[in-house]
Amino acid sequence: MNPSIQQPLSTLQLLLLDLITPLRTVTQAQVDALSPQDWxxxxxxxxxxxxxxxxHxxxxxxxxxLTIPPECRAEWARSxxxxxxxxxxxxxxxLLVHQLFKNAAIPYMALKGAYLAYHAYPNPALRPMRDLDILVPKDQVLKAYQILLDAGMSHMEDYQGSPEVVMALYKHLPPLRSASGQVNVELHSRLFHHESEGRPQPDLSDTPGFWDRITSAPIANQVISFEPPTELLLHMIVHAVYDHQFNNGPLLLSDLAFLLSTQTIDWPLFWSLAQLGQQTRGCLLALKLTQRYWGIEHMVWPSTTADEQIELDAATDMAACLMLRDFEARGDVFLHHELLKSTSPKEKIFFLLRKIFPSKDWIAAIYPVRRDSWQIYFWYLVRLLDRLRYRVPAFWRARQQPQLQHEVKEITRLTQWLAG
Structure with missing residues (x-):
């Protein structure tokens, strides 16, 4: 337990989950039990x-x-x-991106938050968005990227790598900063990472008929193209469960709840796509969490045994608290989790060396240098100094934190269950 709080951290996490959902009961006694440190x-x-x-x-x-401290209510109202x-x-x-791509006859889909905020949530203000995610067909994404640059968008300081190299390694190209300087735009060539747990991962955008199922909906008198609801449901679950092990928080549950309550899902297609990507367990878990906290009906479940239901309930309990772990420590948790998967000292050493000295393609994807340039070794040195200055001290500090070590063990248990 964090010594600065009186309630167990898990109690605070579960209370917060109850507060943001419509189904769970929260009593004044639970609120009154919180100390200033708990708040x-x-x-x-x-x-x-x-x-x-x-x-809010x-x-x-x-x-x-509920009587909530006024300063808390005021902060949430401001947010x-x-x-x-x-x-x-x-x-x-x-709307600007839409017009640029429309003029260039480039098909696209606005992903996740852009659709949810305006066409699923009852009020757009309820769905925060960090940036704009846009999917473009693989054979046109580099052209689309250049169109955005020509229109005044700019490379970001932390992402100076080659778009061509990045495309071969990651699902989206280096983020661009809008001409206004206020919004980041990520162009995706894929919805999923190239690999998951060391195995190639099929991408939703490659499934037959995917681009024929574009959803069109209005925003400010313009017809915007969005991801189809069934694929959007799977995309959000894979992103949260497999890519992030729930560290992107409980907005997933409201995302799923409002999507399911406003759109028709092709459940046979959904479960067949999940099975194709070996993601059925993650889908069961995310939907079970949504049902527990939001009470959504009309979901179609695949058949499961009694033992599988017991395992699913246990995984649901585990995932609930993992949704509200320290966001700032997510990198340390992930590193320790990956290290824990290495079974021998030799494997651990090789894992750390790969993190410190990644492939030339990886360096060329992050830094402004070609993989075949002799200058790439300078950028290896830059990375090494950065790791020694920031990541190594943070890594060792994290090893001394009991809460972080508990989270690492829980994530390891969760990923083992997901792997089936």
Missing amino acids: QALLKMVRQHRLGPML WQLGQVHAH HKKNTLRNLLLQREL
Whole structure:
């Protein structure tokens, strides 16, 4: 337990999950039991996982009977207002991208938050967005990238690598900063990573008929192209469960809940796609969490045995707390988790060496240098110094934190269950 708080961290995490959902009961006694230190810990989780707008809304919808510290209510109200303005900026940039690609006859799909905020949530302010994610067919994504640059977008300082190299390694090209300087735009050539747990991963965008199933919906008198609802459901689950082990927070649950309550899902297609990608267990887990906290009906489940249901319930309990772990420590948790998977000292050493000295393609994807240039060794030195200055000290500090080590063990258990 963090010595600065009185309640166990898991108690605070589960209480916060109950506060942001419509189905769970929260009593005044639970709220009154929180110390000032507990409230500070809870506020930190809210900020890290962008839950202020949803809390502000739910306190008016289903938890109006609760007496909450005024400073907390005020902060969450401010975040709701701030997100309203932020989403207007993102909407403007989405419309600009739409017009650019329309003029160039380039097909695209706006992904995840752009659709959810305006066509699933009851109010766009409830769905924070860090950036705009846009999918473009692989054979046109580099052309689309150049169109955005020609229109005034710019490379970001932390992402100076070659788009061609990045495309071969990652699912999206280096992020671009909008001409306004207020929004980041990520062009995707894939929805999923190239690999998952060391095995090639088929991509949703390559499935037959994917681009024929584009969803079109209006935003500010323009018809915008979006990801089809069934694929969007699977995309969000894979992103949260397999890519992030739930460290991107409980907005996943409201995303799924509002999508399922507003759109028709092709369940046979959904489960066949999940089976194709060996992602059925992750889908079961995410939907079970959504049902537990949001009470969504009309979901179609595949058949499971009694033993499988017991395992699923245990995984659901585990995942609930993992959704609200320290966002700032996610890199340390991931590194320790990957290290724990190495079974011998030799494997651990080789793993760390690969992290410190990655492939030339990886260096060329991050830094402004070609993989065949002699200057690439200078950038290896830059990376090494950066690791020694920042990551190594953070890595050793993290090893001394009991909570982080607990999270590493829980993630290891979860990933083992997901692997089946």
